[in-house]
Amino acid sequence: MLQKRHYVALGVIVLITLVLLKLPGRTAAQIKMAISGLFIPLFGVAGSAGQMAEQAGQAILPRKELLRQNRELRREIEEARLRLMQAEEIARENARLRQQLGMPRQYPWMSIKPARVIARDPANWWRTLRIDRGLRDGVKPNCAVFTAEGLVGRVSESSYTQAQVVLLGDPDCRVSAIIEETREAGVVAPSSSSPLDNIIVDLTHISRNAVLRAGQRVVTSGYGGVFPKGILIGHIVDYRSVGYGLYNEARVRVAVRMNALEEVWVKLPDPEPVK
């Protein structure tokens, strides 16, 4: 049988657990961020060690290879500059036409910041990761996170120096999306068939009359204001009718390789307009 001291210890632990579980969301997030701050020195050391290993690898790269990479990067910059010129011209034309039609002007989201992935969720039942940018850098909850390949997720919690990102496919990250070709809207949610597979998500609540095909591009719709419009989410793999034919649901292969994420971009909140 348990002795009195066992009961007392169990009572204390149960009480602490209940108090912690009943904390308001904001307080719980602050406590978690404060505790996770204890790991900052270790993450720093791990990051520095990784960088040193990378630099050591770069140091032994032959000059010929470096010159080849340099040429390739110069060519890519040239190409990007030409595309930028073209895009700027299209943007100007778009703004002019919008003005003529009396539609409000669209502002490009320029305030983005690179971040390094420093940790992943130790639990197997969530899809989150941690980045080395926080409130100090302007990263706040609900900032969109993406890479050049596509959408990664959104910031869920943010402390002074780091932030937690919920990835696409986590139950806490639902994204309003459209199929680029047909403009049909839906909601990206965790995959119902394989929720732990981090390359597949579901695009649900698509109209039953929607024309769906494998390979169609799914992008963010911009509805809700969290995710900017037009960021690639993935490509449709297959689809089915659900809810007794009320709507369609498609499986989407995510564009970003979530397992291989090392660096991401965070879209910072737009500055308040000056009145």
Place this chain on the structure above:
Amino acid sequence: MSAFNTITILTVAFLVVFLQSSADWLRAWIGVQPDLLPSLMVYAGLSSGLPTLMALALAGGLLADSLSANPPGVTILPLFLTGLAIERYRSLILRDQLYAQLVLGLAASAGVPLLTLLLLLNTEPKPLLSWFSLWQWGIMATLGASVTPLWFSLFDRLNTALNYRRVEDATFRPDREIKRGRA
């Protein structure tokens, strides 16, 4: 046990949580991230008192939850219940036997995630679960079991290397001394 043992256990728990969140190669390879805190709790339950168990459950649980999307504190109770059960019956457990260490490690590494999930299913949002979770559960239990004997070996070495050794009672007894020569 000494405060040294408690501090060592807590330090190792801190490092274990850090490694679980920063070393991701096993998850990328087989889709499972092992949880080593339950096996550490097995060692603590067999070698330490209640205050150490409470400290490990509180610190380990909060540290693990802080780097996860778990609500803070959800891992504390499962860890403590495991340690409490082992501590309660440790006089009946052959602590030094490899078989006992493996079985306890297996049971603890299987039980803690189950109890945690039970608590999580009563909160929002619900965790991601599928048939693949059974595979993850099996691998977590197996890896936890195989790591448990390593904790015993590691802590025994640390105690031998860094801790003061207990002075054994001398066999010399003054009252049994044979006096030679003249009185």
